[in-house]
Amino acid sequence: MKLDRHIFYENRARLATAFVFIVMIFAFLVRFHNISTLSFWQDEGYSAWFSDQSWHYLWTKVPTFETQPVLYYSILKLWRNLGSDETTLRLLSTLFSVASIPFVAATAWICAPRKDQLTVTVLASFLFAMSETQIRVSHDVRSYSMMSLSLATTLFSVSYLLINGERLTRPLIEVFRRDKTLTLALALLGLGMAMLAWSHNIGIVYVFLFTFFLFFWWIGCEEKIHTLTNLTFAGLIALIAYFPALFNSLSQVQGIGEHGFWMTPPSAVRFAKDAFGLAIGKSWAGLFIFPLSLLGICFLFYSSLKNQENRARSLIPVLLVLTAFLPMITTAILSYLWQPIYLRRTFEASQIALIIGCSVAPVAIGHFTRRRWKTVTVSLIAMFGVASAFSYHSVVANPDERRAANFRKLVARVMESAEPGSKPTIVASPNSVALPIMYYEEIQDTEFDLRPVPGPFPATKAQYVYPAGNTGVPAINASMVEELSVSLQNVDTIWLVERQPWRFDQDRHVGRYIESAFPCILEKLPPYATKRQRRTDSGKCEQ
Template sequence: MVAKAEQDRLDALIERFLWVIVALILFVALAFRLPGLDSRSLWIDELYSEWFSSRSFTELWRDVPLYETHPPIYYILLKLWTLIFGNSELGLRSLSLVASLATILLVAVSGRLVKADWLGNMVSLLGAALLAVNYANIREAQNARPYSLLTLLFMVAIVAALVLVARVQRDPKAAGKTGGWMAPGLILGLTVGCTLWFHNTSLFVAVGIWSGLALSLIVTPAELRLRNFAIFFGAGVLTLLAWAPYAPIFIQQSRTFMGLGFWLEPKTRDLYSAWMLFIGDSWPALLLSIALLALGLFRLARSGPAIALLVAAILLIPLYAVLAVSFSLKPVYLQRLFVWMIPLGLLVIALGIVTATRWQWPRLLLALIVIALAVTRSVDENGKPIDDWKGIVAEIARNARPGDVVIAAPAEGIIAVDYYARRQPNFPPVVCVPGCYPQRNLPRPYGSNFGAPKLILADGEIVEQALKTHGRVWLVQVSVTLYDPKSIVRSRIAAARTFVRYHGNALAKVELFE
């Protein structure tokens, strides 16, 4: 597709200016990720992260897995991180920011790591540029949640798997040596083992990776299959050994979760929403993503069928395995669970762009269109409303009077206000309904975890006791439709007090009653 002279020229240019280009990409990435990082209010899931990371190490390892659906390792790392950088918004989020920038750097140099030619290096740099402006990766880089770290770990594992397959396929003699397959095999096994400590759905991704490795054996010469199978099997055993100390907790959490009345409901949109993470969530962006992914996989299959099978398995099997569980057994699908796919998907899309035509200017135009769509989506995402708990607490603090009370419902309501309330002098007392988080082992249904129960009529007595000893009421509620669909708390307050006003938005608000 490209003349040898032009290939050599591009190779020389990339080699000469690689780190300048990488630095520019990282600068752009930082410019998209810094605004609001230290000023935007933490939302409810981030406040959960702060609350859990403030627990003791013993509690995090021994007690938290009994009622929280996520593994404790992210909270432990965040605790260690905040011991150094503090628990401000910037301190809490900077761990995710660093992980996001590290992922972009890894994508940018992935072509060199797999010892690709000029085309692979161009694809790597374009993929990194697309990742730098990708709205979902930007969002998770600004969130004190585990998904940015998980994305980095999975990208390390995926690059290791690509290197491993490339070496055992294209260079059999080197692959038989320790230096050929040992390093990527060890990195693959240990890294996937680590991901299983971060999120319970990581098990599906591990299945996808090893399914891809198994599929690569189909196009492996017969005399190498047994050896390659042994290498892949050994890496899998290493993953299981790395995961083994956590496996009993995983089994217990999974059993507990199956008995939880979870808040998700399967939707038709779930079948394709993960593919909207790459360029944008409009139909033109979705169709363009799918077309470029298909073209990229086709080009990859022609040049390296084993690699193509591995990449296709990683992109398809975990996603549709989770969707199968979500539609048939238990709703577990969330779009954000698949942000780990974005770096790999963007590399395939970049390959589709670079190989779409033999002419340079149409390729450049196509790349600019994809980048423009991605930037537009990122700008739109930045303007969306959030849980403004900082603003809500500030509103209460500014207008509070002696004798006021804050009623927080359900149990996680205290998590929503406490982080900012403890920074406000003379903040009104807070009454939690049915009690402050976590409220465990109560004889009632639970919602998103086994620390936050749903409300029942008897909880109205807690509200009435608060009304007897306080005047004005600031009602803070979280996920009303999930925890209090019958409006037990609000109706009790409204029967005794007069509604004055509310502050906030549909995602997070406080109501004042006098």
């Protein structure tokens, strides 16, 4: 009978693996669809510019003014050997996102009650594949998909070690020799935590979360010496892998504190909306999905208490709750006590924990009903349908709703309206706006007379004020506009691309000068760009 159960268990594992592989293919196709529909936005312009610099500049100069680690930009620099078009650059994030699915599925398999492992695993992998949040970040040339992969890897490793705690009580040398799976789990734990810290500076919050969680778990272990030795091995891997960025991170945190940051502490309403929306991407949909996620996590705790064979399973729901909400709460508290660093996209990777909880919800609902499998089946179909419809509407059918500025369209329009053989003059305020324009200038093989204010990115001077933390994009002052006016004396027509003057040009130095010197508006290209001209000698505007 035990042999039959073992064979059945292995068959379910093979079937789950096959389903997850199919979901990965499906997820890739969903993410690849419309991957290049949207223009680069401002932050993608940063990524494109950073990854185009020399290795020496990237690792020695960029950390002195950029607020994030440079590993993602380094990987992107290598990736650019395959091409620099939008599709190729965004494909890296897509692959990071798809690679997260096996770890999400494996964590769901570990968490789920044994008889429901197949159901929970397939649903968790599908919900991640169709997550509006995960699809959106997989279309960005930013590090957030890498952050999701790092968190999924770490969450799986910690969950695996929790349910196999007795195997950690053996000496480290014996683990190396006889337990390759546990060795791999320890290595993945170390690499996952290092990658979390490398992917984004907020990733350090996750690292502390997992470190303190494992520490308190270790306190309750009977065999402490060998368990600590094995966990220290994982910690050393993380420390060695992250060491090159350690000193840069300290200086970046200091720089943010000295120069301020553009974010604001979250209000109670905003925090509540972000919490409800974390499970699926939108706060209104979260009103339905968020309670299901909590129901699933509570059911995991309930079922683990009934499992007398492995009481460590009761810690996994606690880990899911901490992973889901502690980074969000921590950044909110730090935003009030120290410096505003609360930004939803920096902790959207926490959605993985709520996805796993949500995948258990149909099982939890079925457990308390008479017709269990019928209830589970109906719940699964409903969740498959809701996730698919929501993601299709938000990402596939209406992709333009997620972006305001279209730099690709702007560059094409500037060249289209230019006289043959001329170099259109573009005033970029602040200077960071020039980065996506420069990218499309190269991609579309055009040439502009680009005038970033106060100068090319990065503009680093001791007397500058930096309202966005990044010490390459200074606030605009009167002296900068005086220099701009001198350089534009012989220019009759310009394009003004002005982004967020309320942040970088609060006194509207650039705006007031341009309106005075170039009062004639020839064309508007919302939301940032206007084509302007000086008055003619007769004092009129040409049409």
